[in-house]
Amino acid sequence: MTGDVPSTADPERLMAEIDAEVRRRRVAGELTPAFERELDALFDAVSPPGVTGEFPALLDRAQSAAAINADPPVESARVGGGAAKRMLGRAMSWYVGHVTRQVGALGTALVEALRVLGDRVERLEKASIGTQGAVAAAAALDPHVDLAGWGRVVGSLLERTPGRVLHGDAGDGSLVRALADAGLDAYGVEPRVALADAAATAGLEVREHSTPEHLEALPTGALGGLVLSGCVDTLPLAELRELAKLAGDAVAVGGRVVVIATAPESWGRGDTTVAADLAPGRPLHPESWQHLLDAAGFAESVVVPGPTSREAAVTGVRTPA
Amino acid sequence: MIAIHQFVPTLSPHDAIGRHTLQLRSVLRGLGLASDIFTAEVHDDLTRDARPYDTFEPGPGRTWLLYQASTGSPVAEFVTARPEPKLLDYHNVTPPAFFNGWDPEHRVRLSTGLTQVAALARAVDLAFAHSVFNAADLHGWGCHRAVVAPVLVDRAHLVEDPDPATLESLAGTKARGGSDWLFIGRLAPNKAQHDLVKALAAYRRAYDPAARLHLVGEAASESYRATLVRFIDAVGLAGAVRLHGLVSPAALAAFYRTADVFVCVSEHEGFCVPLFEAMHHRVPIVAHAAGAVPETVGEAAVLLDVKDPATVAAAVARVLRDGDLREHLVAAGSARATEFDPSRARCLYEASVRCLLEERP
Numbered sequence: 001m002t003g004d005v006p007s008t009a010d011p012e013r014l015m016a017e018i019d020a021e022v023r024r025r026r027v028a029g030e031l032t033p034a035f036e037r038e039l040d041a042l043f044d045a046v047s048p049p050g051v052t053g054e055f056p057a058l059l060d061r062a063q064s065a066a067a068i069n070a071d072p073p074v075e076s077a078r079v080g081g082g083a084a085k086r087m088l089g090r091a092m093s094w095y096v097g098h099v100t101r102q103v104g105a106l107g108t109a110l111v112e113a114l115r116v117l118g119d120r121v122e123r124l125e126k127a128s129i130g131t132q133g134a135v136a137a138a139a140a141l142d143p144h145v146d147l148a149g150w151g152r153v154v155g156s157l158l159e160r161t162p163g164r165v166l167h168g169d170a171g172d173g174s175l176v177r178a179l180a181d182a183g184l185d186a187y188g189v190e191p192r193v194a195l196a197d198a199a200a201t202a203g204l205e206v207r208e209h210s211t212p213e214h215l216e217a218l219p220t221g222a223l224g225g226l227v228l229s230g231c232v233d234t235l236p237l238a239e240l241r242e243l244a245k246l247a248g249d250a251v252a253v254g255g256r257v258v259v260i261a262t263a264p265e266s267w268g269r270g271d272t273t274v275a276a277d278l279a280p281g282r283p284l285h286p287e288s289w290q291h292l293l294d295a296a297g298f299a300e301s302v303v304v305p306g307p308t309s310r311e312a313a314v315t316g317v318r319t320p321a
Numbered sequence: 322m323i324a325i326h327q328f329v330p331t332l333s334p335h336d337a338i339g340r341h342t343l344q345l346r347s348v349l350r351g352l353g354l355a356s357d358i359f360t361a362e363v364h365d366d367l368t369r370d371a372r373p374y375d376t377f378e379p380g381p382g383r384t385w386l387l388y389q390a391s392t393g394s395p396v397a398e399f400v401t402a403r404p405e406p407k408l409l410d411y412h413n414v415t416p417p418a419f420f421n422g423w424d425p426e427h428r429v430r431l432s433t434g435l436t437q438v439a440a441l442a443r444a445v446d447l448a449f450a451h452s453v454f455n456a457a458d459l460h461g462w463g464c465h466r467a468v469v470a471p472v473l474v475d476r477a478h479l480v481e482d483p484d485p486a487t488l489e490s491l492a493g494t495k496a497r498g499g500s501d502w503l504f505i506g507r508l509a510p511n512k513a514q515h516d517l518v519k520a521l522a523a524y525r526r527a528y529d530p531a532a533r534l535h536l537v538g539e540a541a542s543e544s545y546r547a548t549l550v551r552f553i554d555a556v557g558l559a560g561a562v563r564l565h566g567l568v569s570p571a572a573l574a575a576f577y578r579t580a581d582v583f584v585c586v587s588e589h590e591g592f593c594v595p596l597f598e599a600m601h602h603r604v605p606i607v608a609h610a611a612g613a614v615p616e617t618v619g620e621a622a623v624l625l626d627v628k629d630p631a632t633v634a635a636a637v638a639r640v641l642r643d644g645d646l647r648e649h650l651v652a653a654g655s656a657r658a659t660e661f662d663p664s665r666a667r668c669l670y671e672a673s674v675r676c677l678l679e680e681r682p
Contacts, residue, residue, distance in 0.1 A: 014623065014639075014646070021635040030527040031631035039519040039556065039630060046551035048544055050422025051510075207629070219610075222626070 016185065019205055027203045033196060037208075055118055059111060066107025070100040144171045144195060147229060147260065149307040151178025154227055154258050157304065157315055158184060161224035162254050168211030169230025173199030176206060184225070189214045191231075212239065215246035223250045229260040232289075233267065234279040241292060248296030251318040257298055259289050259314045266310060289314040297321060323678065324355035324384040325408065330394035332371045333364040335539075335567055337472055337594040338412050342389050343370065344473035344663065345410070348670045355380060361396050374399055383681075388441060390414065393433030401441055406681070409441050409448040409464070412472075413455050413591020413613075419511040424542040438462070447677050449670070451592040452613035470669040471661045472592055479601055483575035487568070491535075491579040499531025500641055503580035503604065505573070505595035506587065508549060508564070509541035513609075513628075515552055516586045520633035522556050527631075528638045532561065534584075537576055539567040577602035582637055586628045590614050596622075597661050600654030605647050607636045621654035 025031040049057030070093065074085040154175065158165055161184070167176050170188025172195050179186035187205035190196040199206030207214070211231050226247055235243060247257050262283045268276035276282075284292075290301040298316030306312050327346060333339040342358060349356035359374040374396045387408040388400045400407060414435050420428035442448060442462035450456035451472050459467040495501060502521060506512045514536055521534045540546035546564070553562045568576070583599035585608040590596075596617045599606050606622035608614050615624055623636045623646075640647055 011620070011624065015625075018623070018625075018632065018635050018639055021639065022631045025527050025631060025635065031523050031634065035523070035526070036519070036630050039522055042555045043515050043519070043548075043552050046555055047548050048422050051548075052422070207627075219626075 019187075023200075023203045023205060026200045029201070033193075033200050033208055037193075059115055059118065062114070063108070063111045066104055066111055068100040068104045068107075070096045072096075144192075145229070146174050147171065148174035148178050150175055150260060150311075150313070151182065153304065153307060153313070154260075155179055155182035155184065157258055158225040158227075158256055161256055162252055163222070163224030165225035165227065166214070166223050166250075167227040167229070168214070169228070169232075170199065170206050171195050171230070173202065173204035173206040175227065175229075176204050179227075180204075212243055212246060215243070215250045218250045220249050221252035221255075224252060224255045226251050226255070226257045227260065228257065232259055232261045233272075233283045234275070234281050236281040240281065240284065244292040244296040247293075248298065248318065251298075253318050253320050255318045257293060257316055257318070259293070260306070260311075261286075261289065261314070263310065263312065286312055286314050290316070322355050322380065322382045324357075324380055324382060325349050325387055325674070326355075326357050326359060326377065326384065327387045327389060327410075328359045328374055328377075328396050328400050329371075329389040330360065330392055330396050331362040331364075332358060332360045332367050334366050335364070337474075337592075338389055338391055339364070339367070340475040340478055341410075341412075341473045343367075344475055344667075345387075345670065346370075348473070348667050349674065351667075352671060352674060354674075355382070359396070361394060377403075379405060385446070385677075390434065390438040390441065393430040393435075393437060397434070397437035397441065401437065401444070407441060407445045408677075409438070409445040409459075411438060411442070411448055411450050411455050411459055411467075411591075413451070413458070413589075414438055415509070415511050415589055419509070419589065420542060423510050423544045423548075427542055446681065447673065449673070452616045454613035454616060455591045468669070468673045470673070471666045472594055472597075473666050473670070474594065474597065474661065474663050476663055478570050479598065480570040480574045482571065483578045484569060484571035487572040487575035488578060491575055494533065495579055497531070499533055500529055500581040500637075501579055502532065502534045502582055502584050502637065503537070503576055503599075504534070504584055505537045505576070505598070506585075506593075507538045507541040508536065508546045510545050511589040512538075512541075512587045514549055516628055516630075516633075517584060518549070518553055518556060518558060518562055519630040520584065520586065520628070520637070521562065522558060523630035524634035524637055525558075525561065527634060534558075534562045535565060535576055535580070536562065537565045537568055537573065573598075574602070577604055580604050582607060582640055584633065584637060585609065585614065586633060587611055587614065590617070593617050597658055600658040603651045603655060605640050605650040606654065607633065607640055609633075619653070619657045619660075621650055621657040623650070 044052045049061060072085065072089040074082050074089060076082045076085060165179055165184045165186040167186060167188040170176050170190045173188055176186045176188040189207050189209040189211055191210045193208055196206050196208035251257055264283050264285055267283045286303040293301045293316040297318060299319040301314060301316030303312050303314055327342055329342050332342060346356050346358060358371040359377050360371045361374055363371045384405050385408050386400050386403055386405050387410060388397060389410045391412040391414060415431055417428045417431040439462040442459050442464040448459050448464050448467045449470050450459055450467050453469055456467045456469050504517055508514055517534055521532060525532050553559055583604045583606045585596060587609065588611050590612040592613050596606060600621050606618055608618060608622045608624055609628040610624040610626055623640060625632055625636055
């Protein structure tokens with residue numbers, strides 16, 4: 001413990017110390033993200049297919065359940081019980097068999113219909129550019145952009161934020177480090193496993209998670225500040241609208257969002273050519289971001305210059321609903 | 322004679338709702354009201370305390386029907402269809418989505434329960450909610466009058482003298498070294514016992530290879546229980562994680578007596594009586610801040626916004642290694658537990674019911 005106030009009486013400090021301990025253990029290689037993924041994978045491996053969403057396995061289970069066994073159990077602890085059950089079973093077999101054949105046929109027909117429907121949905125997913133698969137493919141191709149140069153600009157925008165600062169799509173955590181160095185309680189999420197692992201083992205609080213999913217999981221008003229980058233260039237328009245809404249929910253009143261998006265005119269040059277061509281979405285103009293942020297409950301949104309003359313960000317302050 | 326009769330899907334001495342219902346009957350009778358319990362299922366030990374719900378016949382005086390809501394039940398349909406004015410006691414209904422893929426029947430039951438309680442909430446003269454978190458549900462359904470009052474805890478259930486055999490067994494294990502984690506609650510996906518197993522795996526790897534996890538409670542979902550057992554085996558923790566099932570109050574006291582820390586990583590709780598019990602028994606708490614958990618524990622827990630195994634493990638390690646923190650949590654827990662003292666809670670219920678009777682004599 002450090003400082004005058006014991007951390008027992010200061011939950012924020014206690015949590016900061018626990019977070020620091022987690023980072024230390026990650027750096028030491030004791031509690032790595034890979035170990036946690038291994039635990040998740042073990043649990044998924046023993047969970048029912050309906051939990052993990054494995055559609056073919058679910059269909060197989062439904063198919064198997066559709067085959068109804070019409071033979072009744074005949075075991076009995078009572079003398080003569082088994083014989084009586086066998087006799088009753090034989091006597092009713094024509095009736096029970098008639099019903100089970102119809103129910104079984106219905107089950108099989110429904111499973112087959114679901115199988116056809118599943119194939120059609122799968123083809124639709126493959127054809128649609130707005131699916132998560134396409135987003136993930138683009139994210140995998142998207143070269144990591146070092147945003148450490150934004151540290152001073154973003155740090156000054158967020159210096160009076162009323163809580164934790166999240167950097168969505170934090171890459172290797174360079175901006176998280178810069179913000180932490182500036183005294184902010186910053187952490188990040190990054191969907192690319194290798195980058196998230198690299199950041200975590202470097203002692204930075206960067207969790208492997210997609211930005212929209214992480215924002216959705218946060219309680220309302222949980223963040224003092226939010227920096228969005230990366231996915232803001234590649235998500236389809238509908239998901240960008242949703243992202244702005246999620247940002248509005250996650251940022252506390254008085255908190256601030258900063259959107260670092262690529263300028264549309266420079267999108268697709270150099271390293272981003274392939275990612276730009278294959279991305280399901282395109283970067284928005286700053287004016288469009290201002291519009292989206294206004295609609296999501298942010299006010300006073302302005303365009304601020306970035307560390308170079310070719311870069312800019314859009315920022316807004318969360319206001320009461 | 323004025324009557325407030327209670328209707329509950331199941332009356333059991335082994336769950337908090339059953340004990341609450343019995344305590345509330347005592348409160349209502351103490352106010353001079355006629356009050357009986359009607360149910361669809363009753364535990365063998367309580368057959369004298371309840372009658373089948375479909376045998377209900379109203380008496381000559383003014384009568385309210387109070388429904389104890391926690392899941393889907395034909396009892397709710399029965400109460401809704403009755404002409405008498407109604408009251409609601411809302412214990413929270415677990416969101417059905419938690420049971421997706423685990424237990425389709427239970428999911429449907431919960432889904433039905435939500436529909437039923439939402440319909441009742443709009444029609445009742447008064448509703449009780451056991452947390453502000455629960456009250457928000459009621460307001461969302463259009464309930465115009467919800468009183469937040471804690472669950473009525475049965476003092477007899479808070480046994481101070483632990484069962485000697487259980488205590489001896491637990492103490493014997495403890496003597497071999499290693500810390501004892503405890504969680505009490507039905508085995509259910511929303512209680513996330515699998516995340517506790519992950520956290521224990523992390524804790525044993527980084528801090529204490531001899532640590533154990535005790536899970537007390539019956540299975541809400543057999544599918545989840547079976548998966549949990551497979552998972553414990555797969556992680557190699559068969560000797561370190563023990564599923565004790567439902568235990569007696571005296572055995573429960575033994576678990577609290579020997580626990581080093583109570584760890585809760587539930588994703589959804591409407592109140593969580595075991596948190597209160599842990600505070601009462603002076604066991605420090607590490608908990609995921611989900612649902613009504615922050616309300617229930619106040620400052621008497623290390624509350625985590627995230628529950629990844631590393632963070633839970635680090636928080637538990639901190640509690641077990643930092644004597645000042647542990648003392649602070651235990652003292653804060655004792656103080657918090659007194660706020661849920663049954664006598665205080667009974668006063669709240671009495672005042673609310675008196676108020677109702679004065680308004681609608």
